[in-house]
Amino acid sequence: NAGVTQTPKFRILKIGQSMTLQCTQDMNHNYMYWYRQDPGMGLKLIYYSVGAGITDKGEVPNGYNVSRSTTEDFPLRLELAAPSQTSVYFCASSYSMPPSDIQYFGAGTRLSVL
Amino acid sequence: AQSVTQPDIHITVSEGASLELRCNYSYGATPYLFWYVQSPGQGLQLLLKYFSGDTLVQGIKGFEAEFKRSQSSFNLRKPSVHWSDAAEYFCAVGVGNEKLTFGTGTRLTIIP
Numbered sequence: 001n002a003g004v005t006q007t008p009k010f011r012i013l014k015i016g017q018s019m020t021l022q023c024t025q026d027m028n029h030n031y032m033y034w035y036r037q038d039p040g041m042g043l044k045l046i047y048y049s050v051g052a053g054i055t056d057k058g059e060v061p062n063g064y065n066v067s068r069s070t071t072e073d074f075p076l077r078l079e080l081a082a083p084s085q086t087s088v089y090f091c092a093s094s095y096s097m098p099p100s101d102i103q104y105f106g107a108g109t110r111l112s113v114l
Numbered sequence: 115a116q117s118v119t120q121p122d123i124h125i126t127v128s129e130g131a132s133l134e135l136r137c138n139y140s141y142g143a144t145p146y147l148f149w150y151v152q153s154p155g156q157g158l159q160l161l162l163k164y165f166s167g168d169t170l171v172q173g174i175k176g177f178e179a180e181f182k183r184s185q186s187s188f189n190l191r192k193p194s195v196h197w198s199d200a201a202e203y204f205c206a207v208g209v210g211n212e213k214l215t216f217g218t219g220t221r222l223t224i225i226p
Contacts, residue, residue: 004157033213035216040123040218040219041218042118042204042216042217042218042219043158043204043216045213045214048213058213090157090158092157092158097211098208098211098212098213098214099145099146099206099207099208099209099210099212099213099214100146100165100208102148102160102163103158103160103214105150105157105158105159106157107155107156107157108155108156108157
């Protein structure tokens with residue numbers, strides 16, 4: 001069982017470039033999440049989705065966009081990348097609503113914006 | 115404001131020694147409590163969780179945690195650590211319909 005798969009694993013962007021971080025899960029989970037992890041800061045929620053076609057902002061959504069056209073996929077779009085977006089990004093999913101359900105995490109995407 | 119605190123940024127213990135990682139929270143109601151572990155280059159994996167009932171919960175890899183309402187704590191313990199336990203450990207807390215809040219993490223180093 002693949003679980004939550006994120007691509008790419010590493011990426012270097014130049015300031016002002018755009019990119020999409022891919023996330024797919026094969027567990028038929030309704031809920032999906034994007035977090036960023038900065039040193040000493042724990043995980044901060046960027047966006048989440050409660051099902052296909054439904055997304056909402058988390059704690060730190062500025063500079064990011066998401067879409068959820070299928071249950072399986074939840075891509076994160078960075079427009080006009082900035083050095084402040086240098087971080088490790090994690091996608092996660094859960095079957096039912098937070099906070100009572102376990103979240104399953106991908107291995108992360110390490111992004112540097114130079 | 116609701117918050118989760120992991121007061122220890124970095125802990126070093128000898129292999130075979132006991133371990134306790136601290137987690138304190140500030141919430142009005144009894145929260146859902148989790149401990150996750152992150153091995154180098156990997157995503158987070160659930161170690162254990164507490165929702166209700168017995169306040170001492172057992173998890174994977176020989177870990178346990180105890181919920182103490184009076185102290186607003188959910189400390190993680192292991193009686194004898196192994197070199198493979200070296201990782202970063204995150205406490206996470208949630209209440210009601212709110213999203214999970216993660217602590218800032220504790221990095222564990224094991225000395226041979």
